Amino acid sequence: CTSPCAAPFERRRPGFLTLGCRGVSTGARGDPHSEGKARRAGRIAVCGKACLAKEVFGETLNESRDPDRPPERYTSRYYLRFAFLEQAWDRLAEAGFHMVACHSGCAAALLGEPSDDRTWNSYIEYVFFRS
Amino acid sequence: CTSPCAAPFERRRPGFLTLGCRGVSTGARGDPHSEGKARRAGRIAVCGKACLAKEVFGETLNESRDPDRPPERYTSRYYLRFAFLEQAWDRLAEAGFHMVACHSGCAAALLGEPSDDRTWNSYIEYVFFRS
Amino acid sequence: CTSPCAAPFERRRPGFLTLGCRGVSTGARGDPHSEGKARRAGRIAVCGKACLAKEVFGETLNESRDPDRPPERYTSRYYLRFAFLEQAWDRLAEAGFHMVACHSGCAAALLGEPSDDRTWNSYIEYVFFRS
Amino acid sequence: CTSPCAAPFERRRPGFLTLGCRGVSTGARGDPHSEGKARRAGRIAVCGKACLAKEVFGETLNESRDPDRPPERYTSRYYLRFAFLEQAWDRLAEAGFHMVACHSGCAAALLGEPSDDRTWNSYIEYVFFRS
Amino acid sequence: CTSPCAAPFERRRPGFLTLGCRGVSTGARGDPHSEGKARRAGRIAVCGKACLAKEVFGETLNESRDPDRPPERYTSRYYLRFAFLEQAWDRLAEAGFHMVACHSGCAAALLGEPSDDRTWNSYIEYVFFRS
Numbered sequence: 001c002t003s004p005c006a007a008p009f010e011r012r013r014p015g016f017l018t019l020g021c022r023g024v025s026t027g028a029r030g031d032p033h034s035e036g037k038a039r040r041a042g043r044i045a046v047c048g049k050a051c052l053a054k055e056v057f058g059e060t061l062n063e064s065r066d067p068d069r070p071p072e073r074y075t076s077r078y079y080l081r082f083a084f085l086e087q088a089w090d091r092l093a094e095a096g097f098h099m100v101a102c103h104s105g106c107a108a109a110l111l112g113e114p115s116d117d118r119t120w121n122s123y124i125e126y127v128f129f130r131s
Numbered sequence: 132c133t134s135p136c137a138a139p140f141e142r143r144r145p146g147f148l149t150l151g152c153r154g155v156s157t158g159a160r161g162d163p164h165s166e167g168k169a170r171r172a173g174r175i176a177v178c179g180k181a182c183l184a185k186e187v188f189g190e191t192l193n194e195s196r197d198p199d200r201p202p203e204r205y206t207s208r209y210y211l212r213f214a215f216l217e218q219a220w221d222r223l224a225e226a227g228f229h230m231v232a233c234h235s236g237c238a239a240a241l242l243g244e245p246s247d248d249r250t251w252n253s254y255i256e257y258v259f260f261r262s
Numbered sequence: 263c264t265s266p267c268a269a270p271f272e273r274r275r276p277g278f279l280t281l282g283c284r285g286v287s288t289g290a291r292g293d294p295h296s297e298g299k300a301r302r303a304g305r306i307a308v309c310g311k312a313c314l315a316k317e318v319f320g321e322t323l324n325e326s327r328d329p330d331r332p333p334e335r336y337t338s339r340y341y342l343r344f345a346f347l348e349q350a351w352d353r354l355a356e357a358g359f360h361m362v363a364c365h366s367g368c369a370a371a372l373l374g375e376p377s378d379d380r381t382w383n384s385y386i387e388y389v390f391f392r393s
Numbered sequence: 394c395t396s397p398c399a400a401p402f403e404r405r406r407p408g409f410l411t412l413g414c415r416g417v418s419t420g421a422r423g424d425p426h427s428e429g430k431a432r433r434a435g436r437i438a439v440c441g442k443a444c445l446a447k448e449v450f451g452e453t454l455n456e457s458r459d460p461d462r463p464p465e466r467y468t469s470r471y472y473l474r475f476a477f478l479e480q481a482w483d484r485l486a487e488a489g490f491h492m493v494a495c496h497s498g499c500a501a502a503l504l505g506e507p508s509d510d511r512t513w514n515s516y517i518e519y520v521f522f523r524s
Numbered sequence: 525c526t527s528p529c530a531a532p533f534e535r536r537r538p539g540f541l542t543l544g545c546r547g548v549s550t551g552a553r554g555d556p557h558s559e560g561k562a563r564r565a566g567r568i569a570v571c572g573k574a575c576l577a578k579e580v581f582g583e584t585l586n587e588s589r590d591p592d593r594p595p596e597r598y599t600s601r602y603y604l605r606f607a608f609l610e611q612a613w614d615r616l617a618e619a620g621f622h623m624v625a626c627h628s629g630c631a632a633a634l635l636g637e638p639s640d641d642r643t644w645n646s647y648i649e650y651v652f653f654r655s
Contacts, residue, residue, distance in 0.1 A: 016220040048217040074215035084598035086572040089540040093653065101233040102625040102651065103255065122647075123154060123253075124627065127233065129224070147351040179348040205346035232364040234386065254285060254384075258364065260355070278482040310479040336477035363495040365517065385515075389495065391486065409613040441610040467608035494626040496648065516547060516646075520626065522617070 012096055012130060017048040017056065019080075019088055019126045044088055047076040052130075056095045057088075085126070097128040143227055147260050148179040148187065150211075150219055154235065154253040175219055178207040187226045188219075216257070228259040274358055278391050279310040279318065281342075281350055285366065285384040306350055309338040314392075318357045319350075347388070359390040405489055405523060410441040410449065412473075412481055412519045437481055440469040445523075449488045450481075478519070490521040536620055540653050541572040541580065543604075543612055547628065547646040568612055571600040576654075580619045581612075609650070621652040 022042045046053045046061065051071035053061055057080060063069070066077035080088055089099065104124040153173045177184045177192065182202035184192055188211060194200070197208035211219055220230065235255040284304045308315045308323065313333035315323055319342060325331070328339035342350055351361065366386040415435045439446045439454065444464035446454055450473060456462070459470035473481055482492065497517040546566045570577045570585065575595035577585055581604060587593070590601035604612055613623065628648040 014221075014224060016217045016224070018217060047215070049221070074218045076215065084571070084600065086540045086542060087598045089651075089653075090538075090573070093538060093540070093655070099624045099651065099653065100230045101257070102627050103233050103235045104627045104649075124649075125255075126625070126651075127220075127230065127257075129220075129230065131224070145352075145355060147348045147355070149348060178346070180352070205349045207346065231361045232388070234364050234366045256366075256386075258351075258361065258388075260351075260361065262355070276483075276486060278479045278486070280479060309477070311483070336480045338477065362492045363519070365495050365497045387497075387517075389482075389492065389519075391482075391492065393486070407614075407617060409610045409617070411610060440608070442614070467611045469608065493623045494650070496626050496628045518628075518648075520613075520623065520650075522613075522623065524617070 013052065014131050015049055015052050015129070017046065017052055017092065017097060017128045019085065019128070020045040020047065021085065021124055022122070044080040044083065044085060045076065046078040046080060048074060050075050050078075053078050056091055056097070060091075089126070089128075092128045095130065097130045099126060100129045101127040143261060144183065145260075145262050146180055146183050147258060148177065148183055148223065148228060149259070150216065150257045151176040151178065152216065152255055154255050175211040175214065175216060176207065177209040177211060179205060181206050181209075184209050187222055187228070191222075220257070220259075223259045226261065228261045230257060231260045232258040274392060275314065276391075276393050277311055277314045278389060279308065279314055279354065279359060280390070281347065281388045282307040282309065283347065283386055285386050306342040306345065306347060307338065308340040308342060310336060312337050312340075315340050318353055318359070322353075351388070351390075354390045357392065359392045361388060362391045363389040406445065407524050408442055408445050408522070410439065410445055410485065410490060410521045412478065412521070413438040413440065414478065414517055415515070437473040437476070437478060438469065439471040439473060441467060443468050443471075446471050449484055449490070453484075482519070482521075485521045488523065490523045492519060493522045494520040536654060537576065538653075538655050539573055539576050540651060541570065541576055541616065541621060542652070543609065543650045544569040544571065545609065545648055547648050568604040568607065568609060569600065570602040570604060572598060574599050574602075577602050580615055580621070584615075613650070613652075616652045619654070621654045623650060624653045625651040 021044050043062075046057065049071075050066075050069040050073055053075070054063075054071070057078075060081045062079040062081050065079065066075045069075045082088070092099075102125060104122045152175050174193075177188065180202075181197075181200040181204055184206070185194075185202070188209075191212045193210040193212050196210065197206045200206045213219070223230075233256060235253045283306045305324075308319065311333075312328075312331040312335055315337070316325075316333070319340075322343045324341040324343050327341065328337045331337045344350070354361075364387060366384045414437045436455075439450065442464075443459075443462040443466055446468070447456075447464070450471075453474045455472040455474050458472065459468045462468045475481070485492075495518060497515045545568045567586075570581065573595075574590075574593040574597055577599070578587075578595070581602075584605045586603040586605050589603065590599045593599045606612070616623075626649060628646045
């Protein structure tokens with residue numbers, strides 16, 4: 001088989017892969033000096049061509065949400081089995097990718113009653129490219 | 132014809148192309164520990180000089196919203212026929228473009244009644260340049 | 263006259279120029295699945311040293327809001343006579359500038375009554391530098 | 394004196410300097426098609442090692458909020474005496490710094506009564522590095 | 525011991541480290557022309573592989589929230605004992621890291637009663653990489 005996806009070490013294909021995750025900020029109510037908490041949360045999503053994602057993340061890739069994606073097709077429903085973004089970035093760097101951009105889409109959710117603490121979400125996306 | 136747009140392989144013109152899409156975050160109400168959902172959504176818009184957009188995206192470009200744009204003029208009303216950003220980025224990279232910036236304009240829409248789930252939007256823009 | 267501004271082709275001065283514009287997102291009310299609209303809107307502002315802005319944009323620069331700015335002084339009140347950001351970026355690239363950063367300052371305006379659609383603004387800034 | 398801060402032209406020290414300023418957006422109420430206004434506002438803050446800030450900005454640096462900071466210590470309370478970001482960036486570029494990042498922290502202030510116009514703030518940060 | 529973490533000067537390992545901190549903006553109520561205050565606040569968090577964080581920050585690293593992390597594992601619970609981001613960035617640069625991205629996740633907390641001043645938070649993240 002001469003597919004580049006089947007031979008990643010012979011010819012590394014160029015392409016983009018995107019990691020996405022949510023950030024959560026909980027603002028404690030009633031005390032403007034409270035620390036609140038801001039942190040990344042939830043699963044790390046992987047978007048891009050299926051064979052690139054598999055090449056980079058291997059067994060740590062959860063494909064259960066998009067199990068039959070052909071290798072040359074794109075997906076945005078893969079997830080990682082681990083939770084540390086830096087671990088994912090290190091794997092991408094080892095595979096020859098570099099981070100070209102990141103941004104956090106603003107999003108907020110007014111959850112519960114006014115008397116409750118509020119939780120606010122943002123969606124953070126990290127874009128990697130291998131030339 | 133000596134137009135650079137008609138001869139992309141003889142002299143590749145420099146220029147910028149921008150991709151835009153919306154992000155949507157739905158925050159489930161009443162449960163601060165709910166996962167909510169954040170994802171890209173909607174069509175991918177293409178902004179820039181008409182002939183550059185056509186050179187890169189060819190038949191996958193939907194020009195129906197701006198059908199008579201002269202090739203040397205700028206448009207912000209083209210769309211892609213496919214939905215994966217990474218697929219668009221890969222085509223841009225194959226044509227010699229690289230991502231120079233991205234950002235997500237903050238935008239939120241308070242939809243429906245207080246008792247409903249809220250949907251929040253952001254607008255994400257990816258800027259590409261070919262020198 | 264030996265001013266660098268009068269002789270842009272003999273010695274191109276280094277410097278920063280910033281483009282700014284507003285983004286507008288209209289969220290249709292009552293239907294969380296509505297598409298809404300997100301787009302850039304309004305005039306493109308040009309900030310930086312007056313002579314650099316004039317060198318790059320020439321007759322397409324609207325100086326009516328700051329008509330007597332000396333060439334070596336800075337302004338943030340110039341505007342472009344055209345509306346496409348990519349057209350402005352292409353001119354900047356032709357003059358030797360490259361985009362070094364962009365960001366969108368979050369801003370939202372709750373306009374009108376709760377029963378109306380809401381319009382949300384963001385302010386987007388693109389920073390260019392010529393070395 | 395062999396301090397690098399006293400001899401900036403003999404050995405230029407590496408380091409980071411950050412500029413910060415607020416952006417303000419005023420949304421006129423009641424007319425969804427109003428232009429509103431978005432602009433940078435307020436003083437430009439300078440954060441980083443005191444001697445680097447003094448080397449770059451000299452007499453244009455306002456140290457009154459942190460007058461006794463030792464040159465090798467860090468401060469986030471210096472301000473510039475001028476108001477144009479591009480002017481500050483140009484000085485940084487002349488001193489060998491380049492912009493490595495910028496972002497705008499989302500922040501909004503719901504000021505006054507529902508019947509008033511609202512003012513929304515964001516905090517914009519520009520990061521410079523000299524290697 | 526031939527561990528790269530034990531011999532940082534012999535072979536510097538590639539990898540990512542992320543710094544995170546909160547930004548706080550307090551909007552004074554009732555006066556749309558008030559300055560309000562925007563500033564970074566709170567501790568600087570360090571995320572990434574434990575041994576990389578220890579190599580760069582040494583004694584200035586607070587590991588009390590994640591005291592038993594093995595050196596090859598990832599953590600997001602380390603903090604710095606000092607408060608200046610530029611000081612942290614300078615240490616990272618001295619260790620061969622460069623800033624590849626930064627973003628500020630949008631987050632806001634509506635604290636207290638409508639009659640109070642509001643405090644708004646954002647979470648800022650700075651990504652560094654050593655190749």
